[in-house]
Amino acid sequence: MSLLAELQRSFCDGLRTADAPDGALLEMLQDDDLARQRFQVYRNNFIVLNGDALADMFPVVKRLVGDEAFRMLATAYVRQHPPRDRTLLLYGDLFADFLQTIPELSGLPYLTDVARLEFTWTAAYHAADAFPLQPDQLQNLSEEAFAKLQLRVHPSLQLLASDFPIHRIWSVNQSDDQDELISLDEGACRLIVVRPDNEVQVRVVSEGEFEFVRQLMASATIGEAFEATNQTDPQFDLGQFFSRHLFDGTFCAM
Amino acid sequence: MKKTSTSALVAGAITTALALSPVGVANAADTEKCFGVAKAGKNDCAAGPGTSCAGTSTTDAQGNAWMLVLKGTCEKIVGGSLAEK
Numbered sequence: 001m002s003l004l005a006e007l008q009r010s011f012c013d014g015l016r017t018a019d020a021p022d023g024a025l026l027e028m029l030q031d032d033d034l035a036r037q038r039f040q041v042y043r044n045n046f047i048v049l050n051g052d053a054l055a056d057m058f059p060v061v062k063r064l065v066g067d068e069a070f071r072m073l074a075t076a077y078v079r080q081h082p083p084r085d086r087t088l089l090l091y092g093d094l095f096a097d098f099l100q101t102i103p104e105l106s107g108l109p110y111l112t113d114v115a116r117l118e119f120t121w122t123a124a125y126h127a128a129d130a131f132p133l134q135p136d137q138l139q140n141l142s143e144e145a146f147a148k149l150q151l152r153v154h155p156s157l158q159l160l161a162s163d164f165p166i167h168r169i170w171s172v173n174q175s176d177d178q179d180e181l182i183s184l185d186e187g188a189c190r191l192i193v194v195r196p197d198n199e200v201q202v203r204v205v206s207e208g209e210f211e212f213v214r215q216l217m218a219s220a221t222i223g224e225a226f227e228a229t230n231q232t233d234p235q236f237d238l239g240q241f242f243s244r245h246l247f248d249g250t251f252c253a254m
Numbered sequence: 255m256k257k258t259s260t261s262a263l264v265a266g267a268i269t270t271a272l273a274l275s276p277v278g279v280a281n282a283a284d285t286e287k288c289f290g291v292a293k294a295g296k297n298d299c300a301a302g303p304g305t306s307c308a309g310t311s312t313t314d315a316q317g318n319a320w321m322l323v324l325k326g327t328c329e330k331i332v333g334g335s336l337a338e339k
Contacts, residue, residue, distance in 0.1 A: 066325030108328050135275040143265035173327055183333040222268075223260045238263060242271040 014039070015046050016079045050078040053088040058095060058118045060173045061111060073102065089126055092119055110164035110184065117170050117191065120158050121202065124195045127156035130252035132196060137254055147223030151216050151251045156195040159214055163188045167204050196249020208236025213250075 010025040028035070051074035055062050062070040081094050096115035105111055133151070141149075160166075165186035172178045190210040192203045205213075211232045215225035229236050245251070 062326070064326045064328045064331075069324050069326070108324075108331075110331070111328075135272050138268060138272060143269070144261055146268045147261035147264040169331060178327060178330070180330065182331045184331060185333040222264050226264060227260055239267040239270050242267045243274050246268065246271040247275045 012082075015043050016082060046082075047075055047078050050083060050088070050091065051075055053091050054078070054095060057092040057122055058115055060118055060170055061095075061099070061115050063173045063176070064108065064111060064114065064169075065105075073099070090119075090123060095119065110162070110166055110169060113160075113162035113164055113166045114169055116162075117160055117166055117193070117202070120160055120193045121200055124156040124158060124193045124200045127154075127195060130155050132249040133247055133251040133253055135247055147221065147226075149222050149254075150219060151222060152254065153213065153217055154194050154196055154249060154252050156193075156200075157213070157217075157250065158193045159210060159217070160191045160193060161188070161210065162191075165189055167191055167202065170202070192250075194250055206233065206236065208233030209241055212236060212238075212241065 007025060007028065014025050025039075051071060054074045054077060055070065058070075065073070077092075077095055077098050080098065083091050085091070096112045096119060099105055099115055100112045132154075138146070138149075164184055165182065165188075167189050168182050168186060172180050172182060190205050190207065192201075192205050192210070192213060194201055194203070208229050212225050212229040215228050216222070220228065226236075226238055
């Protein structure tokens with residue numbers, strides 16, 4: 001390995017530990033106290049600013065565990081999963097999985113899913129735009145053709161299911177002045193996260209709505225998706241679902 | 255037979271949606287997403303973090319003290335058989 005490559009590698013490794021830098025880097029820095037201090041400043045910025053990006057991405061998780069605990073979690077995450085991308089817009093994609101590995105958080109079993117919801121929100125926010133499905137695109141079709149149609153969901157659309165009432169936890173913690181008691185016994189929830197125009201929507205949906213959209217995303221035709229959904233949730237009302245969502249940007253132009 | 259009823263149901267649902275859809279409204283894609291414009295408190299991930307010199311006053315907690323001090327609003331979430339602390 002060339003000296004430069006080795007230096008760069010130990011510089012990167014050095015950023016991810018709390019220990020003194022080692023190897024080629026140490027040789028470069030050991031006789032120079034000022035350089036060593038500068039490295040510490042750089043490393044501190046690396047940890048703190050990437051941690052700030054996580055705090056922006058996961059404000060509810062931060063609120064749930066408190067500032068101090070969040071800062072520790074963020075620091076550990078930055079060391080374990082430093083950014084792989086030049087932008088930090090979607091930094092934290094593995095944060096939910098990471099939280100699951102922390103034994104101290106086992107008392108907050110919903111935290112992982114709340115983190116997933118926060119990441120999903122931002123991913124939807126930055127997802128591609130798309131033109132919504134328009135009524136005139138369906139107007140000239142025969143009625144028999146409808147069931148054979150494949151609808152395309154909006155590129156931002158994501159499904160999220162949790163065993164915990166994460167939507168309630170997430171909404172109540174949108175502001176600091178929340179004072180509501182939430183019971184985990186409220187149970188599971190299913191969410192559709194989508195950004196048809198500029199506003200990210202987080203919709204609480206029924207089992208049927210969730211399944212129907214899941215089927216469509218797996219390239220089922222409307223007819224196939226409807227039949228499969230009927231097996232899971234006989235209460236699913238296709239008429240009501242389409243009246244609300246067929247042309248509201250949930251689906252995009254064909 | 256099942257097929258007929260499915261396609262009839264689907265056709266009915268879409269026809270209803272078509273009948274209800276307003277005619278000639280503004281295209282939802284007319285609105286443009288503006289970078290740098292985001293609602294406060296709504297995951298406003300600007301380009302700022304990691305790019306500025308801010309933040310040096312916060313120091314990285316040294317050591318691996320995994321004694322997490324949970325002081326957040328998680329105290330207000332109760333119940334659930336899995337959630338015993």
